[in-house]
């Protein structure tokens with residue numbers, strides 16, 4: 001996030017695109033609701049009706065995968081109506097001319113044809129965004145989980161840069177992070193292209209620094225991303241160390257992946273619960289959960305926070321870092337670290353953006369005036385107070401780069417054989433692989449099993465009624481679930497949650513990845529639904545467990 005969570009309440013315009021914030025980020029959604037209550041304008045761009053669309057001024061209900069059309073058309077309006085911030089463009093950006101030229105071809109009328117959003121609504125949203133100073137954009141997987149996810153993000157950045165909505169409170173571009181400490185994992189260099197603190201692996205000076213520090217030779221080549229790794233499993237990759245990930249549930253086109261995993265020679269799983277991936281494991285190392293260990297987590301707003309052990313782990317389970325240190329020792333390395341503080345301080349000290357943050361400083365850090373603890377990076381030296389929002393006075397890159405993007409359709413769209421568009425995601429009641437949430441009876445009552453949402457019109461055509469067991473099929477496989485006939489989805493679209501091991505949505509999904517990041521196209525593929533002939537699963541009902549469009553009382557307060 002370029003901004004902080006506490007700045008959301010003071011925004012005057014919120015553009016939420018591809019984020020089901022109420023279910024996936026309830027705390028952030030509270031701040032959005034607070035802003036709306038205080039008069040802010042909320043615009044939601046999402047193919048589905050979600051809780052936030054109930055309080056939005058406008059719901060731009062676009063066809064899945066058509067965001068580039070919507071965003072380029074908004075840019076078209078901003079450019080042609082002279083609503084750009086000329087001074088900001090001049091001083092702080094590069095690449096504007098090419099974008100202005102490209103978006104000329106993206107008229108709101110043509111955009112209406114592709115996205116399904118009325119041209120006047122696109123105009124209205126563009127004008128309102130451009131002319132409101134405190135305007136923030138919030139996005140998540142509806143933007144990124146596409147074969148053209150990077151294009152979507154560029155198109156959003158173009159809007160921000162051409163209007164100069166950056167470098168101030170409540171204005172900026174805010175991707176909301178997913179898992180606990182996924183920001184911290186990235187910050188720490190758990191990516192194929194960076195050492196800690198976003199120092200590139202192909203930067204000669206950086207590599208020399210870490211070679212000296214760690215006493216080993218390091219490769220100058222970036223590594224493989226997750227999508228590439230999954231495709232190389234069983235061939236170029238013969239062994240896996242899987243730590244805190246249920247790849248056999250959460251990776252796309254998972255039946256094909258299972259075949260490749262059968263050829264993997266050795267798989268270690270470091271886990272807190274049994275999961276699907278355990279079926280392929282040769283060794284399981286029992287780890288402890290978040291409340292059972294000391295350390296630092298980093299949240300979505302770049303805030304590093306001390307986390308203190310609250311309870312003991314079960315017998316035999318140990319903190320992830322302890323297991324890793326023991327493995328290093330058993331492999332003949334002599335790492336000097338003895339505590340989480342040793343590890344954190346090495347990580348922070350050698351990364352310029354974190355160098356002012358030490359474990360001891362975080363330990364001593366009391367609450368600030370709003371009750372927050374911890375420090376937000378960049379924080380380059382020990383006297384630096386941390387950074388609430390990025391790009392103040394100067395864009396961090398030097399010049400903010402606008403990038404012209406053209407619309408590219410999703411990899412697989414509905415056709416004669418597979419007449420529906422399947423999208424997948426998450427719900428309030430379960431958490432990703434659901435190893436943690438499905439063992440809680442309350443959550444299980446709320447949402448006991450797999451379901452597929454389909455529009456009444458599509459259900460009728462197929463003689464499917466609410467509650468019927470159905471089979472969902474794509475080119476990659478099929479699974480059974482309970483039909484949930486709902487106007488939450490558009491006609492022609494169906495939607496499933498990824499959470500259920502007995503009906504894995506990822507048997508169905510397409511593993512085509514984004515060209516830059518490798519992120520898979522979880523949000524769009526072609527599918528068909530039929531009545532299940534021999535359903536063996538449980539017949540469960542929706543006990544008010546899911547949002548029904550028009551029933552705002554279902555919404556969590």
Ligand SMILES: Nc1nc2c(c(=O)[nH]1)N[C@H]1C(S)=C(S)[C@@H](COP(=O)(O)OP(=O)(O)OC[C@H]3O[C@@H](n4cnc5c(=O)[nH]c(N)nc54)[C@H](O)[C@@H]3O)O[C@H]1N2
Pocket residue numbers: 017018019020021023024025045046047048050062063064065066067140141142143177178179423424425426427428429430431432433523
């Ligand atoms: N309760 C709960 N909370 C979670 C999680 C969980 O499993 N359960 N998981 C966490 C993780 S790891 C993550 S990454 C986040 C994800 O958080 P989100 O990204 O908010 O979650 P999703 O349900 O994947 O989908 C986001 C929204 O994108 C919309 N969408 C789908 N296709 C498109 C499209 O083409 N364009 C646009 N504009 N929108 C589209 C969907 O309708 C949905 O409303 O949530 C985190 N929080």
Ligand SMILES: Nc1nc2c(c(=O)[nH]1)N[C@H]1C(S)=C(S)[C@@H](COP(=O)(O)OP(=O)(O)OC[C@H]3O[C@@H](n4cnc5c(=O)[nH]c(N)nc54)[C@H](O)[C@@H]3O)O[C@H]1N2
Pocket residue numbers: 141145178179243244245246247249250251252270271272273274275287288289290320424425426431432433434435436498505506509522
């Ligand atoms: N169809 C579809 N698939 C998707 C997505 C989608 O939108 N649609 N979203 C994708 C996204 S954004 C994400 S992030 C992934 C998430 O997918 P995963 O990362 O596979 O799922 P999680 O449930 O977040 O966690 C994985 C494992 O971590 C374990 N774990 C929890 N805490 C700890 C710990 O402290 N230490 C250790 N060692 N293990 C721990 C849990 O028991 C669980 O087995 O799914 C992706 N897959």
Ligand SMILES: [Mo]
Pocket residue numbers: 178179
């Ligand atoms: Mo995620």
